[in-house]
Amino acid sequence: AAGVIQSPRHLIKEKRETATLKCYPIPRHDTVYWYQQGPGQDPQFLISFYEKMQSDKGSIPDRFSAQQFSDYHSELNMSSLELGDSALYFCASSWGTGANVLTFGAGSRLTVL
Amino acid sequence: GNSVTQMEGPVTLSEEAFLTINCTYTATGYPSLFWYVQYPGEGLQLLLKATKADDKGSNKGFEATYRKETTSFHLEKGSVQVSDSAVYFCALIMDSNYQLIWGAGTKLIIKP
Numbered sequence: 001a002a003g004v005i006q007s008p009r010h011l012i013k014e015k016r017e018t019a020t021l022k023c024y025p026i027p028r029h030d031t032v033y034w035y036q037q038g039p040g041q042d043p044q045f046l047i048s049f050y051e052k053m054q055s056d057k058g059s060i061p062d063r064f065s066a067q068q069f070s071d072y073h074s075e076l077n078m079s080s081l082e083l084g085d086s087a088l089y090f091c092a093s094s095w096g097t098g099a100n101v102l103t104f105g106a107g108s109r110l111t112v113l
Numbered sequence: 114g115n116s117v118t119q120m121e122g123p124v125t126l127s128e129e130a131f132l133t134i135n136c137t138y139t140a141t142g143y144p145s146l147f148w149y150v151q152y153p154g155e156g157l158q159l160l161l162k163a164t165k166a167d168d169k170g171s172n173k174g175f176e177a178t179y180r181k182e183t184t185s186f187h188l189e190k191g192s193v194q195v196s197d198s199a200v201y202f203c204a205l206i207m208d209s210n211y212q213l214i215w216g217a218g219t220k221l222i223i224k225p
């Protein structure tokens with residue numbers, strides 16, 4: 001069965017550079033969620049989109065932005081990268097809003113040097 | 114704070130054995146509870162879920178019941194197969210703020 005696809009799986013950047021992570025939800029899922037999990041930490045909710053509109057906002061830094069496109073895939077753009085941005089970024093998708101039907105991707109690991 | 118504790122692995126069983134993977138949680142409020150599975154080389158997949166007390170989630174022969182009185186969500190299967198070998202993650206999501214808490218994962222190894 002199709003799952004949530006995230007790319008790239010691994011990304012290495014230097015400080016002050018820009019990175020873009022992509023998330024392709026399960027077909028017919030219209031809601032996408034982004035989470036950030038730092039080393040040894042619980043995942044933190046960043047932002048979510050429903051039907052291409054931002055539906056909720058968590059602890060997403062101002063240096064980050066995200067959007068959902070017409071095919072429902074989402075991109076998380078991170079600028080002026082800092083060492084502390086090194087983390088595992090999870091994307092999840094669901095049909096409709098509500099946190100109780102999420103399916104997660106395998107995550108994208110960002111390392112900032 | 115909110116937390117999820119699941120039994121440490123690896124858990125090694127023979128085919129057709131009965132499986133229990135324990136999961137307990139601490140939460141202020143009313144979380145939804147999940148079991149996710151990660152097969153070798155693949156991403157996380159939702160296995161089953163329960164959104165309120167006494168709900169039973171089930172899928173692929175696996176079951177888990179949301180027990181509010183014992184704050185538990187133990188995963189069970191009556192007869193495991195070699196293909197069930199994977200890492201199993203218990204998780205909770207607070208519906209109020211989407212806070213997501215993962216357990217550490219339990220590696221399950223099924224021997225023929």
